[in-house]
Amino acid sequence: MAAPMLRLCCPGRRWALACIDGCSRHRRGAPNGCTSSRKRGQSSVAQQPFITAQKPRKGEHEWAAVVGLEIHAQISSKSKLFSGSQVHFAAPPNSLVSFFDASLPGTLPVLNRRCVEAAVMTGLALNCRINKKSLFDRKHYFYADLPAGYQITQQRLPIAVNGSLVYSFCAGKNRSQVINKTARVKQIQLEQDSGKSLHDDLRSQTLIDLNRAGVGLLEVVLEPDMSCGEEAATAVRELQLILQALGTSQANMADYEIQRQINELENGGEILNETRSFDSKLGCTIPMRDKEGKQDYRFMPEPNLPPLLLYDTESLPAGADPQQVIDIDRIREQLPELPSVTREKLVQQYGMLPEHSFTLLNEVGLLEFFQNVMKETRAEPKKVTSWVLNTLLGFLKQQNLAVSESPVTPSALAELLNLLDRKAISSSAAKQVFEELWRNEGKTPAQIVSEKKLELMQDQEALEQLCHAVMEGHPQVVMDVKKGNPRAINKLIGLVRKATLSRADPTVIKEILEKKLAS
Amino acid sequence: MWARAWRLGLRALVGGRRGFTCKADTKGSGRITAEVIEHLERLALVDFGSQEAVARLEKAIAFADRLRAVDTDGVEPMESVLEDRCLYLRSDHVIEGNCAEELLQNSHRVVEEYFVAPPGNISLPKLDEQEPFSHG
Numbered sequence: 092m093a094a095p096m097l098r099l100c101c102p103g104r105r106w107a108l109a110c111i112d113g114c115s116r117h118r119r120g121a122p123n124g125c126t127s128s129r130k131r132g133q134s135s136v137a138q139q140p141f142i143t144a145q146k147p148r149k150g151e152h153e154w155a156a157v158v159g160l161e162i163h164a165q166i167s168s169k170s171k172l173f174s175g176s177q178v179h180f181a182a183p184p185n186s187l188v189s190f191f192d193a194s195l196p197g198t199l200p201v202l203n204r205r206c207v208e209a210a211v212m213t214g215l216a217l218n219c220r221i222n223k224k225s226l227f228d229r230k231h232y233f234y235a236d237l238p239a240g241y242q243i244t245q246q247r248l249p250i251a252v253n254g255s256l257v258y259s260f261c262a263g264k265n266r267s268q269v270i271n272k273t274a275r276v277k278q279i280q281l282e283q284d285s286g287k288s289l290h291d292d293l294r295s296q297t298l299i300d301l302n303r304a305g306v307g308l309l310e311v312v313l314e315p316d317m318s319c320g321e322e323a324a325t326a327v328r329e330l331q332l333i334l335q336a337l338g339t340s341q342a343n344m345a346d347y348e349i350q351r352q353i354n355e356l357e358n359g360g361e362i363l364n365e366t367r368s369f370d371s372k373l374g375c376t377i378p379m380r381d382k383e384g385k386q387d388y389r390f391m392p393e394p395n396l397p398p399l400l401l402y403d404t405e406s407l408p409a410g411a412d413p414q415q416v417i418d419i420d421r422i423r424e425q426l427p428e429l430p431s432v433t434r435e436k437l438v439q440q441y442g443m444l445p446e447h448s449f450t451l452l453n454e455v456g457l458l459e460f461f462q463n464v465m466k467e468t469r470a471e472p473k474k475v476t477s478w479v480l481n482t483l484l485g486f487l488k489q490q491n492l493a494v495s496e497s498p499v500t501p502s503a504l505a506e507l508l509n510l511l512d513r514k515a516i517s518s519s520a521a522k523q524v525f526e527e528l529w530r531n532e533g534k535t536p537a538q539i540v541s542e543k544k545l546e547l548m549q550d551q552e553a554l555e556q557l558c559h560a561v562m563e564g565h566p567q568v569v570m571d572v573k574k575g576n577p578r579a580i581n582k583l584i585g586l587v588r589k590a591t592l593s594r595a596d597p598t599v600i601k602e603i604l605e606k607k608l609a610s
Numbered sequence: 611m612w613a614r615a616w617r618l619g620l621r622a623l624v625g626g627r628r629g630f631t632c633k634a635d636t637k638g639s640g641r642i643t644a645e646v647i648e649h650l651e652r653l654a655l656v657d658f659g660s661q662e663a664v665a666r667l668e669k670a671i672a673f674a675d676r677l678r679a680v681d682t683d684g685v686e687p688m689e690s691v692l693e694d695r696c697l698y699l700r701s702d703h704v705i706e707g708n709c710a711e712e713l714l715q716n717s718h719r720v721v722e723e724y725f726v727a728p729p730g731n732i733s734l735p736k737l738d739e740q741e742p743f744s745h746g
Contacts, residue, residue, distance in 0.1 A: 169702050176707035184723040185713055189706040193713050205702035226689055233655065235727030290729060298724035301713075387653055397692040415699055 158323045159315035160274075162330060163308045164340040165284065166209045172283055172307035173200035173243065184300040192305040194238035199395050204417070206307040207250070209339035210281050211401065211422050213309055214251025216333055216429055217276045221419050223401050225250040227281075227393040232386070235299050236286035244310075246390050249280035250399065256313065257431060258329035260322055261446055269445045274326050275314040284308050309340065332430040332452060433458070441465075441472035450480055456494035457484070463501035470508040478508060482522070486529055498531035507536040517596050520545040548595045554587075557595075558603045561586045572608055580604065642668055 168178055176189040191198035214221050226248040229241040254276035262268045286304035288297045311330065317323045334340040402408070404420045434448035443451075451458045461479045468475060483504065487497060507528070511521045520540070527539045540546055548554050562569050565586060571579035580601065587600045647658050658664050710723055719726035 170700075170704050175700065175703065175705035177704040183710065185710040185725070186723075187707045188710065188713055190709075190713075193716075195716075201700045202697060203702055204699040207699065231653075233731060235725075288727075289724070292729070295729050296719075296721075297727045297729050298721055299727050300724055387649070389653060392689050394690055394692070397690065397695040397697045399697050414701065415696070417699070 157315040158317040158320070160311075160313040160317070160323055160327065162311045162313070162327060163282075163284075164311065164330075164334055164342050166206050166307035166309055167338060167340055168203060168205045168209065168307055170203055170205075171305040172203050172206050172281065174198075174305055175201075176305070178306050179302075182302055184298075185302060187302040188304065192238075192301055194240075200243060200393070202396065202399070203307060204414070206281060207399065207401075207417055208422060209307070209337075210250045210279060210309055211417065211419055212337050212426060213311070213334065213339050214254065214279050215419070215423050215426060216337055217251070217254035217256055217279070217311070219251035219254030219276060219279060221251050221401060222248060223403075223406070223419075224248065225399045225401075227396045227399070228390050229393050230388045230390055232388060234285070234288075235297055236288045236301070236304065238286070238301065238304065242283050242285065243393050243396075244282035245280035247392070249278040250401075251279040252277070254279070256326055256330055256333075258322075258326045259445070259449065260325050261449065267444075267446055269449075272317075272322065272326075274316040277312040277314050279312075280310045282308050282310055309334075328453070329430070336427055336430055336433075338427065441476065443472065443476055447476055447480055450484070451476075454484065454494055460494055460497070460501050464505045464508070467502055467505035468508045468512070470505075470512040474512070475508060478504065482525060486525075499525065499528045503528050503536060510536060510540065514547060514596065516540055516545050517547055517593070519593065520547070544592070544594070546594065548591055554591070554595055554599070555603055555607075557590050558587055558600065558607060561590060562604070562607060569608070642671070 165178075166172070170176060171178055171189075171192065174189040174191040176192055177187045179187060189198075191200065211221055225245055227243055228246040230244050230246065231241040233240055256274045256276055258272055258274065260270045260272050262270055284303050284306040286299055286301040288299055290297050313326065317326055331342040334342040401417050401419055403418060407416060407418055430452050434445070434452060437443050437448040437451065438445055451461055457479065460483070461475065464475050464479065465472065483497065483499065486492075486499075487494065504525075507521060507524055510516050510524075511518060516524065523543065523545060524536050524539045527534065527543070528536065534542070561583065565583070568579050568582050568586075572583065583604055584597055584600050587604070588595060588597060591600075642664060647664060650656065651658060658667065714720045714723060714725065717725045
């Protein structure tokens with residue numbers, strides 16, 4: 092069963108070698124139906140959620156959308172899966188291609204150790220059983236960007252099976268309800284990527300670049316445990332974060348594409364009763380009639396590769412060449428901290444709300460920013476969280492900037508929060524200072540405060556005199572307050588604030604006024 | 611290995627008293643249908659151009675079928691003759707590539723360092739569009 096194909100594009104960054112590329116088993120099943128136009132120099136990504144709708148029984152009126160996913164993540168390695176040519180997303184066409192990648196006769200596959208380690212790490216992070224013996228197979232189909240006519244994959248016995256991906260779905264009105272969900276991981280397998288086709292419809296030809304042919308992919312197959320597009324997108328996002336934390340894949344995918352996926356899936360899920368493919372150029376779904384009949388990949392064992400054997404400390408053969416054996420236990424010990432653990436630590440250490448920990452991890456560089464501010468400030472974590480997630484992030488989003496492009500540095504924000512914490516400035520003054528800092532004119536918060544005379548009045552006596560003066564000047568309002576009008580006091584506070592040119596803390600003003608009114 | 615299997619096979623055909631498990635032969639008559647031929651031709655891009663070729667295919671299948679006479683219950687299948695070999699693991703270093711010019715020389719048509727291919731797969735003509743020819 093083929094599935095809607097959604098094509099994504101990745102922003103081209105120097106280190107963004109990998110993309111999440113999701114393809115169904117039948118990506119090439121109906122070549123007449125799909126165009127894969129990929130921009131030169133950009134790694135494009137396809138995510139093909141495998142949607143099946145359950146058959147309605149008599150009396151049932153609702154279709155239940157059930158979403159399974161196959162996700163391909165490009166492995167972060169210097170060289171390809173079975174050859175020593177370079178993995179790099181931007182290079183002149185066909186310059187990163189070895190004789191094996193071009194499928195010249197007489198060439199043989201040689202397995203890259205780093206790719207195996209990446210697969211084991213990912214399997215362990217997703218709670219899979221690592222198969223100590225796994226096998227390679229050939230999957231045959233004809234397409235111009237697959238020079239050998241087959242792809243080496245792991246169909247019979249993949250490297251990892253039966254795992255789970257835990258993700259948290261933010262539901263409820265304010266998305267403040269955090270529900271933990273689990274999607275079962277059916278398997279993780281190593282396989283080759285294909286080259287890139289550029290379709291030139293004008294001249295009725297396809298241009299082939301094999302730079303990507305043979306790059307190592309991790310295919311992660313999730314069972315149909317997700318019940319809507321949004322859940323699927325959240326699960327994928329979590330997988331992305333895990334892969335990035337492990338370093339096994341850069342896994343870059345534009346955020347807007349995740350949103351587009353959600354829309355696509357939610358629309359598709361409601362009317363789905365056949366398999367459709369999405370043509371990104373036409374911007375709509377078209378039925379995919381497999382003119383070739385049921386696709387038969389004629390799987391066969393890869394005759395040039397013996398089984399892949401992995402070991403643990405117990406089974407490690409004595410005196411073995413460490414370069415030639417892979418110890419699963421060793422890899423497990425060296426696993427970096429996973430996002431879920433990082434989030435839990437934030438909640439424990441800073442008393443943060445869970446949904447805030449999600450936001451901090453979801454933005455690239457935001458967690459680091461937050462931690463740097465925390466290092467230099469005495470302000471409470473809750474205050475820092477609020478400033479980072481609301482103010483800073485708000486400004487960044489407005490101008491579509493990455494955290495790394497923020498004109499306000501962690502030190503500057505820390506200094507500002509220290510002033511606020513010391514009650515040297517009011518919170519509204521702090522906002523003003525932040526806006527000034529954003530303009531990036533090289534001034535420190537202290538400089539801005541003194542230039543704009545934003546310091547809070549420290550002289551208690553002077554403030555009391557001002558309050559007195561205001562009260563004298565507005566007897567009617569004073570009467571209203573004494574009559575019990577709750578809003579009148581705010582008017583008084585406002586008047587005093589104006590008189591102080593906003594340099595007094597409203598709470599302090601209120602205290603003084605209330606004291607005077609009571610006497 | 612081969613010789614032994616062959617002898618076992620013969621015994622099964624002749625006597626059948628040894629109780630070898632013989633899996634049911636789905637194509638009892640040994641004939642291959644036209645649909646299967648067409649399917650194979652599409653999948654493998656092989657041309658079974660004559661009745662002779664199809665007959666040869668049928669004989670080849672019959673010959674291989676005699677393997678079924680061997681009782682393999684409880685025997686682990688051999689995946690590859692390399693199954694006892696050690697799979698060599700290569701260190702992750704860049705040691706090849708950078709030969710675009712050489713590779714492109716193999717291509718009939720080239721456009722600016724790209725290989726040129728026809729737009730998508732070209733389907734084989736359907737059975738009824740081919741020359742009238744009975745596949746049996």
